[in-house]
Amino acid sequence: MITVENLSKSFTQNGSRVTALDNVSLDVPDGAVCGVVGTSGAGKSTLARCISLLEKPDSGSIRVDGTDLVGLDGSRLRAARRRIGVVPQGDSLLRQRTAAGNVALPLESAKVPAAQRRSRVAELLDLVGLSDKASVYPDHLSGGQRQRVAVARALAAKPSVLLADEPTSALDPATTDSVLTVLDRARSELGVTVLVVTHDMAVVRRIADDVAVLEEGSVVEHGKVLDLVSEPGSRISSTLLPETDQAEPLRPNDRSHDVVAEVVLVGFAAVGALLPEASSRFGVELSILGGGLTRLGDTPVAKFRVGLSGERSESALKWMIERDAHVRRAPVSVDGVAA
Amino acid sequence: MSEVTPWSEVLELARPATVQTIYMVLVSTLIGVVGGLPLGVWLHMTSPVGLSPRPVLHRIISAVVDVVRSIPFVVLLVVVASFTRILVGKAIGSTATIVPLAIAAIPFFARLAANALREVNSTVVEAAVTTGASKMRIVRTVLLSEARAALVGAVGVTMLALIGYAAMAGAIGGGGLGSMAIQNGYYAYDDRVLYSAVVLLGVLAWGMQLLTDWVTKLVDRRRALANV
Ligand SMILES: Nc1ncnc2c1ncn2[C@@H]1O[C@H](COP(=O)(O)OP(=O)(O)OP(=O)(O)O)[C@@H](O)[C@H]1O
Ligand SMILES: [Mg+2]
Numbered sequence: 232m233i234t235v236e237n238l239s240k241s242f243t244q245n246g247s248r249v250t251a252l253d254n255v256s257l258d259v260p261d262g263a264v265c266g267v268v269g270t271s272g273a274g275k276s277t278l279a280r281c282i283s284l285l286e287k288p289d290s291g292s293i294r295v296d297g298t299d300l301v302g303l304d305g306s307r308l309r310a311a312r313r314r315i316g317v318v319p320q321g322d323s324l325l326r327q328r329t330a331a332g333n334v335a336l337p338l339e340s341a342k343v344p345a346a347q348r349r350s351r352v353a354e355l356l357d358l359v360g361l362s363d364k365a366s367v368y369p370d371h372l373s374g375g376q377r378q379r380v381a382v383a384r385a386l387a388a389k390p391s392v393l394l395a396d397e398p399t400s401a402l403d404p405a406t407t408d409s410v411l412t413v414l415d416r417a418r419s420e421l422g423v424t425v426l427v428v429t430h431d432m433a434v435v436r437r438i439a440d441d442v443a444v445l446e447e448g449s450v451v452e453h454g455k456v457l458d459l460v461s462e463p464g465s466r467i468s469s470t471l472l473p474e475t476d477q478a479e480p481l482r483p484n485d486r487s488h489d490v491v492a493e494v495v496l497v498g499f500a501a502v503g504a505l506l507p508e509a510s511s512r513f514g515v516e517l518s519i520l521g522g523g524l525t526r527l528g529d530t531p532v533a534k535f536r537v538g539l540s541g542e543r544s545e546s547a548l549k550w551m552i553e554r555d556a557h558v559r560r561a562p563v564s565v566d567g568v569a570a
Numbered sequence: 571m572s573e574v575t576p577w578s579e580v581l582e583l584a585r586p587a588t589v590q591t592i593y594m595v596l597v598s599t600l601i602g603v604v605g606g607l608p609l610g611v612w613l614h615m616t617s618p619v620g621l622s623p624r625p626v627l628h629r630i631i632s633a634v635v636d637v638v639r640s641i642p643f644v645v646l647l648v649v650v651a652s653f654t655r656i657l658v659g660k661a662i663g664s665t666a667t668i669v670p671l672a673i674a675a676i677p678f679f680a681r682l683a684a685n686a687l688r689e690v691n692s693t694v695v696e697a698a699v700t701t702g703a704s705k706m707r708i709v710r711t712v713l714l715s716e717a718r719a720a721l722v723g724a725v726g727v728t729m730l731a732l733i734g735y736a737a738m739a740g741a742i743g744g745g746g747l748g749s750m751a752i753q754n755g756y757y758a759y760d761d762r763v764l765y766s767a768v769v770l771l772g773v774l775a776w777g778m779q780l781l782t783d784w785v786t787k788l789v790d791r792r793r794a795l796a797n798v
Contacts, residue, residue, distance in 0.1 A: 309702040325712060336701055384701075
């Protein structure tokens, strides 16, 4: 569990002050994967570095499993660091050590005896699928393999929290997938809470339960991905869900339909059955005018623009809303005529 | 032409002179590394990019190192002569020359070592910091370990500089190939002795460079293939 409250951090850069984080609050529940997204310079790395205890915030608190980590010193700081596994942005492996040697590093810091260290390293390399690369040096590993070693190293000392800063930047889609699979396994098999910083929405789409959008040092959106996608106008929704023909504005009706609406459906049951069931139950003719189906993690999510024709169109919509469909109706224009 | 020293005599001069030069260079390099490495680590740690930035202290250490480093060796030789006499009982000969050589070697190597440590990728160092490792551990397992190739290279550069310094010391009774070249060669108008000493100095420098390259390759694991 990570709780960040009112975190602020600014830097002095050749005389002028740069506010990297401005009153940022964020929490990631136990065992969840939270994606932090934002454009370059938004403050993502600064946030990750503050939580990694590499950067001292100007104000605010950072708690991991309830313990405040800001202002710790000496051995207590080092002990706190062991509870937070970090995959830094960029190349972070020791080039003079093998994959196994790199994974062993945190275990040496924690003074784990050699025999235990070896078995733990083997476990972790197995978790990231690199058992056969144990004695290979980083220069002979691919970018994706290096990142997986970095993840294994971050997990070595059994932290409760894993922070990964751009773990997939500069990787191709297939390699990205292998790294994300590893992060996902860390959560599901080890139960760690994961915070992953990325500018790549595909990362959020694939593994995030929660998401926070940073913009110029502030959190502009934060919540569960599946909640945010159904919020009309949210950035998450507009980037993650299929387009429903932007060129044509949503209109209350047109010649061929009594009602036109945008419907967001979350989950197998809703995506599979809600529309046909509404159609048959209320005897309305329902046509899909745009949109499509996507998948967020394991959950299918659909966003359609639908046109309904029939006397009970309104009731059908209402029924869908009662069944957790997120429906955005077009505002009714004054004369009730299609524009 | 009857004045020309026979090769057997040249050899008789060259053998102890070479041994003396090697002895001076190796011992002073050793002292230079033993003293200069911690100094170099200290320089790096206190620098703005180090793990314990201490700007004022850093500037002081830095100034001391650079001032000693910039004293011309001949001057240093003379300046420390009385100190040498106290330490080894005399101011001439190869053992006495080790004192100024070592004093020159320590800051020389310290600066090279600090530069080598600065080249270690800061992300790698930070990754180690986040594991909760102590600073001492990071110095050993990350900084010194990752910079090992550059550090061995720095030892080589120090050795080469000391061969030159040791030869210079020969001019004022330092012993070794320098003395052979200047005392027995140049002042005695004996070109054969002079150039033999010069060639031997060159061969020595070349050999030490080869040795450095070989050790560098040995310790640098970056491009090593899996040692299954
Ligand atoms: N050590 C530093 N000194 C001065 N300014 C800094 C420092 N670290 C970050 N900044 C500034 O803070 C702002 C946020 O930087 P940050 O690295 O957190 O962005 P980011 O979202 O991670 O960007 P990217 O996607 O490019 O990695 C930037 O304006 C940057 O210039
Ligand atoms: Mg960044």
